[in-house]
Amino acid sequence: MNDTCTLGEVEAKFADLIWENEPLSSGELVKKAEETLKWKKSTTYTVLRRLCDRGIFHNENGTVTAAVSREDFYARRSEEFVEETFGGSLPLFLTAFSRRRKLSEEEVGALLRFIDENRG
Numbered sequence: 001m002n003d004t005c006t007l008g009e010v011e012a013k014f015a016d017l018i019w020e021n022e023p024l025s026s027g028e029l030v031k032k033a034e035e036t037l038k039w040k041k042s043t044t045y046t047v048l049r050r051l052c053d054r055g056i057f058h059n060e061n062g063t064v065t066a067a068v069s070r071e072d073f074y075a076r077r078s079e080e081f082v083e084e085t086f087g088g089s090l091p092l093f094l095t096a097f098s099r100r101r102k103l104s105e106e107e108v109g110a111l112l113r114f115i116d117e118n119r120g
Contacts, residue, residue, distance in 0.1 A: 006077070013037060014047050018057055019070040026062045 007015055017032055018024070024032070026048070033044040048064065051057045056073065058065050068076075086092040094111075103111070 023063050023065045029064050
């Protein structure tokens with residue numbers, strides 16, 4: 001999977017902290033990371049720089065914002081997973097997904113509505 005679309009567990013918690021509070025000053029982010037993740041200032045700035053370098057966030061003039069929304073990030077991540085694991089085939093993914101877990105009537109209905117809305 002492309003490095004831009006992956007987050008480790010700790011990075012994901014940090015990213016969620018930013019997405020839930022943006023825009024925020026880097027100082028506010030340090031305080032929130034200390035309260036929530038028990039991080040030191042240096043850890044916060046190291047991880048923030050890494051995520052900025054990967055194009056997920058921006059830190060300009062001390063203000064941290066998302067370069068990619070949470071929804072777009074996880075959509076891209078899902079697309080890459082299906083592409084790499086199932087050759088881009090959504091039916092193969094759904095078949096594998098539902099092999100061990102039966103879909104509820106509500107899920108089947110949601111999928112059918114999605115199919116109807118997206119027929120080309």
